[in-house]
């Protein structure tokens with residue numbers, strides 16, 4: 709099974725991906741994570757990526773495609789995979805189709821911006837031990853204080869209201885044509901991300917079947 713997961717920041721992609729992976733024995737492929745790993749390991753590819761990013765440019769479609777092409781050859785992809793963070797554009801989606809043939813399904817978890825912004829800005833992390841919280845869903849016992857080590861909790865720079873709005877705007881600009889692309893192919897499954905985590909999972913499982 710070859711899946712693409714589409715959803716704004718805080719739409720619950722990670723949670724749903726974990727459930728899909730265990731039900732269908734799929735590999736999870738996050739191109740963002742992979743790029744960060746390569747940079748951290750200092751591989752030839754990592755150095756290339758680092759210099760592209762340092763120049764303020766985006767990593768090219770060809771480079772990303774090359775990475776995905778290698779990754780899906782791995783053993784853990786034999787039952788299929790979930791792509792997260794790729795394709796980001798229609799051009800990338802076309803290149804992916806050229807590479808693997810059509811995907812089975814693009815799953816789009818749709819949530820209104822107001823709810824997403826509320827979730828994003830509710831995130832807090834501990835600068836000392838790295839524990840993460842969410843004022844709405846996973847609050848610390850004492851407001852603003854880490855349960856584990858007692859340090860004052862902070863917010864990531866990109867989890868502020870202004871940064872959150874900008875991230876959502878970017879997401880819409882990029883994802884709307886992509887959603888339309890898969891819709892035209894008859895491969896889009898759009899699910900309402902506001903019906904609760906378990907109901908979202910159930911809807912996706914029902915769509916994909918056993």
Ligand SMILES: [Zn+2]
Nearest residue numbers: 834837854857
């Ligand atoms: Zn802590």
